[in-house]
Amino acid sequence: MRRVLLIFIDGLGMGDNDPAANPLVRFDPPYFRTLFGKPLVRDLGCVLSDNTCLVPTDASLGIPGLPQSATGQTAIFTGVNAPRHMGCHILGFPGPELAGIIAANGIMRELAAAGMSVTSANMYTTDYMELVARRKRRHSVTTLTILGAGAPLRSLAEMAAGEAVYQDITNEMLPRFGVEGVPPVSPAEAGRRLASLAARHRFTMFEYFQTDRQGHKNDWTEAAKIVATLDGFLTAVHEAAKDILVLITSDHGNFEDFTTKTHTLNPVPTILFGPGCREAAAAIRRLTDIKPAIVAYLKEGEEND
Ligand SMILES: [Zn+2]
Secondary structure: OOOOOEEEEEEOEEEOOOOOOOHEEEEEEEEHHHHOOOEHHHHHHOOOOEEEEEEEEEOOOOOOOOHHHHHHHHHHHHHHHHHHHHHHOOOOOOOOHHHHHHHHHHHHHHHHOOOOOOOOEEEOOHHHHHHHOOOOOOOHHHHHHHHOOOOEOOOOHHHHOOEEEOOOOOOHHHHHHOOOOOOOOHHHHHHHHHHHEEEEEEEOEEOHHHHHHHHHHOOHHHHHHHHHHHHHHHHHHHHHHHOOEEEEEEOOOOOOOOOOOOOEEEEEEEEEEOOOHHHHHHHEEHHHHHHHHHHHHHHHHHOOO
């Protein structure tokens, strides 16, 4: 049975091969070097193989200006050219119009309607759940994508059972949000937990956004930690995810260029591995291609089963 795991990393582009500007070059994590023979930089270009593929993916979508989160993430999770629809790139959290696009076209809703089990691995805190219940805040694109499918948000109970991953991967940020007593997990253990969830659902997604946060701050000490965390996490996912098509992608550049605190015009890396990765990679050029590639892969599998 075909399964997909989508790992969304906010604000991760393919930048210059320059250790003075790019944390992915300065800290040169083994994961990307092992896969591609060098750091994850723009001049790698497109890599297609039966094992692992890399597609430099256009995040601008034909609209001038710097790509932003609300429209870019909507493009990934719905396949709709949201910046074109809105006439510009929109930052932060989606307003009512983008929320409507997500409600109608969200990937989890579409797959769930086709009878597939879908889930998000992200854990939400109790405070956040209460805000959700009272509709007191604007949700991220990913949260709207989950809620639009009627899928439950994972909570502290799932975390305690090893069945969730917090947005920072290691749980170290939880006390900052008033949540005490949750043991930290290593990036590798978090990666194994994510792969385990992905093995039990047709479609699983996970969102990490500390890359975007630090890309806006340009803090090299924090960047080193983020690179190390992602390295351990992605290495473990890669080793543990068996017979699962895994896609790692982003909504816009940012973290790859510490000479600026804004987003960038760089392409974002879409990394694919697992069964069918070459075929799926060949269908991806822009952010809007990711959802259709996943849906086609999963639905084609249904017909052949
Ligand atoms: Zn940002």
